[in-house]
Amino acid sequence: MSLPENNMAVESGLPNFQRYINGVPVPNGRKMLRLREKYIIMLVLLTFGTVCFGAFFFLPDLRDRVSMDGMRKHLRDAGNVIFFPHARIGPDGLPISDKAKILRHDEYNIDPHRIDDKVRLRGKIEAAWEQDKMDKASLVDPLPKGKVEKMEINNQVVPGDKLLDKKNDKLKELSNDKQKDDKTKKINNDDTGDVVKMEQQGDKSTADETGKRRETVLKMMRHSWDNYETYAWGANELRPISRHGHASIFGNIPLGATIVDAIDTLYIMGMKKEFEKAKDWIDKNLKFEGSSDLSVFETNIRFIGGLLSAYALSGEEMFKNKAKMIADKLMPAFNTPTGIPQSMVNVKTGSSRNWGWASGGCSILSEFGSLHLEYSYLSQITGDKIYMDKVMKIRNFIQNIEKPQGLYPNYLNPRTGKWCQTHVSMGALGDSFYEYLLKTWLLTGKTDKDARTMYDGAIQAMEDKMLQTSKDGLKYFAEYKSGRLEHKMDHLACFSGGMMALGANGSSNPTKYLHLGAEIARTCHESYDRSATKLGPEAFRFDDSTQAKATRQNEKYYILRPEVIETYFYMWRLTKEQKYRDWAWEAVQALEKWCRVESGYTGIRDVYQLNPNKDDVQQSFFLAETLKYLYLIFSEDSVIPLHKWVFNTEAHPLPIKS
Template sequence: MGLRFYEKYFVLFGAFIGGCFLFSGVLVYFGSDRINTAPELQNRIVNPKVRNVHDSQSIKQMEDKFGFASNLNVSMKENERRRSFTRNMMKFAWSNYVRYAWGENELRPIAKIGHSGSVFGRAPVGATIIDALDTLYIMGMNKEFDQARDWVAQNFNLKESLSDLSVFETNIRFVGGLLSAYALTKDQMFLNKARDVADLLMPSFNASPFGIPMSLINLRTGRTGNYGWASGGCSILSEFGSLELEFNYLSRLTGNLTYMSKCARVREYVIELQKPDGLYPNYLNPQTGKWCQKHVSVGALGDSFYEYLLKIWIFNGKRDDHLKEAYRNAIKAIEEKLLHKSTQNNLWYFAEMKSSRIEHKMDHLACFIAGMFALQSLQENDEATRVNTLKLAEQIGHTCHESYRKTVTGIGPEAFRFSSDAEAQATRISEAYYILRPEAVEGWFYLWRATGDEKYREWCWEAAQAIERHCRVEAGYSGIRNVNAQQIEHDDVQQSFFLAETLKYLFLIFSDSTEIPLDQWVFNTEAHPFPIAHSAQQVQ
């Protein structure tokens, strides 16, 4: 893919300073995976591929020693400043959560109380704490990480929840967050807690003769059910299709194959099930094993199913050709049926299908697919396939950027539409809100890793500044009700995924590519990284 921006400058200076490095002992990144680590983290890091890159001393030392100041250094200095800016955003979000809502699921940063209306209900089960663990660790916020770790060890107990919990959300945030914390630290407590949560979710698979998990579970009683609004009580594609990465990793770590086999059964069933035009509808009846209404999207209700087809294949070392073929077939179908180009400025986007009607709307959630295609391109051996896949990723990433650029705030709406009158814009007030979602910056993060194009860093920087300007309130960050309003109205919720995903992806795009490298780690749909198995024998 050619040299990245910063690597080109190292080539130019390499001849001049190469000999000096041999005697000075200065360690400089030159395409290897070795970078400077903050001193306070050196005793904590277990996996040598996980590094923190916020120590800027190496640049200062290089300038003092060799007397040059290149565009490379300017760029690196600027990205260090942006990392620091993003890290300070995390500090502000976290410290206010600790001050006003410690142990609660989320923070209401205007009311300065815990948020009892989250997807996890009123029980104080610390969703923000567990969702933020790996972000705190990656950013080198050691004191805060230890504080979070102690709370998990001493207080975390999901059985305290009296509400029916989302199996999907509990899995991606709690099981995923705990497993990622284990992967980064090898602290057995995190693995034990993750296994405890997964065990509580297991009854969700038992109500269907086909093993299709239900959407809701009461962890005290084991009672399961589905949402009434979900096509009359059907299971949701993006939910039952987004359990396998976490459960697969748990089986790898514990040796208990039950977790893996439960999810593999679901995946194989839906892959083999006859599909309309090759498309996966968003709803499946868990009792009959048949598709419900023909509603197809890569946004809400469908998104992470496609993401996990690709990521499970990568996570298991790219050895399952059947899974790879299933992913390709799924992508071929959505490209043929849902991919469209706007008439005004030729913006590519994925529409939705309801029955046989196309709705020219794209969710902010669907912006993840730019990242998915960028990640796919990194796995392709065929040059033509790689180029075409990356081109589509960049086109979708551009469309998502347009949805940000065209708003008053510079922040993208929950959904945007395409017509003769509007292009990548929220035309309905009910779709103009922003709840601190990560999918646009997630896509640009992957595009940066795949291309090295600096514009993706700039787009993320624009987004970070817009969020800081419009979403920061006295005690944290809040979603906003209308991204096109001159007068900002906040929703008073600091979502846990803002700390888990949005700030993590922003921090990582301003970091070196060796920070959580994509050939060694795969992110779950909540941005929790798990290590890839590069051999059949590898278990952790």
């Protein structure tokens, strides 16, 4: 029986036509989507678009990965075997000849497998390289065509015959720079593990040049201080572009952070008039009153450390009394079951708390671990042992707690005494804890054996788990996060080069650690040298295509930090290798070019851009640390000698116990 193609249903009031093909009913197709299906499709598309848009901000910035100069440098360093293997050499020392067909690689019939042609090819490469250098020099100081009688340069009329001499001097300077780079490369690529020994430059010309550089740093300090005094006196920091005060991390209370942080720098540099004015302000205005939550760590290293240093240098009792007053206001932070202090204290109410972002309200290793120098010295000069008792309780607790694989994680719960997570860093959140273990041993005249033992154990564990070498041969401390490594190094971690060198004497292998300090210094110098401004980023990374460069926008800024300069200081004092003074001078020139403004110095937002945007903040540690270390690099060792003084993590010197 055949079925009709169209079947009318009579049960309902509306017609319902059903189509059949070969006796099989075929459902009627819909030409429109249901409303629910539209919503689902729209939601899928919206989610996909949101994910793609969000992922855009996490992509690495590849613009600065490889430059033409960088490619030429790689080709030059690879030598003449980058494309072609060496010729096979026979017993007589000559290339083995065969009668096979020789493939010509270019139109000039140069066979790169023949020794003489390889020399010619290498000569062509070198000639092209030198021509490129000369072209750059002509761009720096271009001369007009034809005979020139005279020319005005920098508002001065220069005879025509002097212009050519000037250009030739520039070419000679570039040639000398190349020779110096080759020498540095030869030293840095030495894999013997021995520390290169260089004689101290003592000739008169070097001494004169060093004196001029020291005078330049002094002028930088005057420029920083005078503008702070003019536009932000009594405020915590200066906004040099806006020309007014900056509240900084200490909130809206005008505590004069720059005054206290920089007063020992004024003393060391011989700025007596400025020192007296700063001392008078501290005496009359530094009271720490008002309702504000203050960082225990920052208040200790900048205020207590700065005041104790000023007392040690000048002998003025007022500085000691002010330091004691502030330390007493921080005491409520130590009222925890373990004695591990919390991060913040309200100086008016006495309440304390931890940072909300710090792993569920835990205390931070670098903060509670960076109190020992200041508090132990304060007990020594006041005769009040309460300060020493507080930091010794921290020490004893940390010494006895179980350390995962010998490592000290960055977060600790002050109530339970348990580590909050396994994140270990030589940079932010960990850095100065290790520094204070070593320097406590030094401050006590090397009598605190427990501090030295804890330092050696911590460094050994970090060497085993975190010390890495990049494909370019750069050593760095990666970050350890729950069993895996993040191949990133903070600018803050660059202090570790100086720490390794400082701790070499007294270690199990002094040569090894002095060499490691030199290697870290080289890595951090590379992070500066590979930027357009010759200043280093906040953090830099290592992967298959990136070596010692920042790849994320939020890591490219520079806020006048001192850690790289600090390592140059220690390496200069301990090795007397001239390159550390030269590297420091490079930093001075970069600061003058990119960070100096009419009314002070400012940080920049991207070290890989020429003419970068500025952040309009003159940090107090720029005067306390960066300029102080630069000044000391170009000074005699008798200015704050390392066998008599120990610097806290804010570069405030404290006297070693005799």
